[in-house]
Amino acid sequence: MQASTRLIQSFPVDELTGALAVPIYQTCTFVQESPGVNKGFDYSRTANPTRSALEQLLAGLEHGHSAYAFASGMAAIDAVLKLLSTGDQIVAIDDIYGGAFRLFEHVYRRFGIDIVYCDTADLAQVQAAITERTKLVWLETPSNPTLKISDIAGLAELAHAVGAWLCVDNTFASPVLQQPILLGADLVVHSATKYLGGHSDLIAGAVVAATEELGKQIQFIQNASGAILGPFDSFLVIRGLETLHLRIAQHCRAALQVAKFLQTRPEISAVYYPGLESHSGHAIAKKQQPDGFGGIIAFVLNDDTVEAATQLATSLNYFKLAVSLGGGKSLVCHSASMTHTAIPAETRRAAGFADSLLRLSIGLEAADDLIADLAQALDSLAVPVAAPAALEPESVLA
Structure with missing residues (x-):
């Protein structure tokens, strides 16, 4: 089955009504049968049926274990950085998006996270930059704005050798053209505002985790921090995905x-x-x-x-x-x-x-x-x- 067919056939039909389009569950809370017993949803910050449908589609597109939708691409990046602790180091691409640079330098550096920038298209430079403190290798490929191309599989090998994660911002390529997890990446982020939504009418972000363990950590951060994507914007991204290919x-x-x-x-x-x-x-x-x-x-x-x-x-x-x-x-x-x-x-x-x-x-x-x-x-x-x-x-x- 080709990827475009697999995506279209993965859009769920609403079990309650048979609706072909994913319904917008515009609700903040859900009635429980008894305390702690519900139909899988209790509060829309934690989970919402429309957002869950989007997250399942994104996980499938990126061949990940699970995906999590956020209120913006920057909120998605922020969730990944919250995996780190004081004293950890990030090795990041030098040709980096300005918003990511601002978050790295003016927020997380204040919390004791060290960031080293290098040309990730040159594996030797990355090898020289990585230390025992490196916990995250941050990659854009193609990069913003000079479209540098970095070897995802080669960088994954370098990151994993020191126990670090490789996170790839896949916004420019989209999962239609590139699947970083299949090349060894641990995490993928998207500004879903861009190609995933495709109509310049929403702000959204996503994180896709390669493993169940990383997925649970991102899910905890998503719920704890609360920068979730709302039901209507989740619906808009789902609509955009239908014509993505x-x-x-x-x-x-x-x-x-x-x-x-x-x-x-x-x-x-x-x-x-x-x-x-x-x-x-x-x-x-x-x-x-x-x-x-x-x-x-x-x-x-x-x-x-x-x-x-x-x-x-x-x-x-x-x-x-x-x-x-x-x-x-x-x-x-x-x-x-x-x-x-x-x-x-x-x-x-x-x-x-x-x-x-x-x-x-x-x-x-x-x-x-x-x-x-x-x-x-x-x-x-x-x-x-x-x-x-x-x-x-x-x-x-x-």
Whole structure:
């Protein structure tokens, strides 16, 4: 059975009514037959039938033991970090999402968690960074925003050698293209806001655990901390999952066409897309993502300035200037001033993240139309424009 068929056939039919769509159980509490005796649910923070249906679907998609849905991707990341104790160490990818960096540096470092950043695409660097105190190796692959590709199986082996967990943020690839648990990961996180939901109409996160033991720990944290996903948003993610395979296929097809076009433009000095043979991680990406390379592209302008990036981003018509990704509408984001402002400029640059880098989320429009839009915006770069205001301090991240 193919993965798309398996997913669609795994959507449950409501046992009470026969409803084909998963019902929204919009309730906070459940009547008990006697004290402590119930029908499997007592309070919706602990468990809710709509959320439980979503969690079972996500566990199946990622080939995990169990999954847990959270109020945001950041809440999901926070739940994983709560597995750690004072004195533990995290080895994390240097090209890290700004929101994760902010949480690591400004919250958990204060609690005595040490974080070391390195290029996880280089196994030797990770090997050198890992110590006996390392309890978690934190990975994004493809990474945000330069789309670095890291060897999940190789990193799992390094992490497990010292008794550490490997957690993979699989948001960019989605479980359609990559299943980290099958490659040795212990935990997978998602911003379900993105491809899983797929319609830019919700905020949600998820953690998938490879084992029963880890699942129980995440479930305890979910219930104890309370950052759960509500029934209606759980329903929206379930609805999004029905078309996940179709959407991902279209995102991938269009993104490869757009990436190849961007390579031809003299205004651009670098294009980051793992589907390009020129990408340093292309060979590993082909092994880990055999069915496609995703819908995210990043590129750097020859004029590596915030001003040039701003001019290009605001000259586009079909690409809307906004944070987030993974929806039906194509988006453009200037990462340095939008999603990664929590990361100091020198840290960003050291990780290979240029000031003019623009991130594209390829939507469901025709690739030819997106290419035409990019062409006219790139053509406009020759026209002088007034410099924009200086970057403001940290903004809302997504």
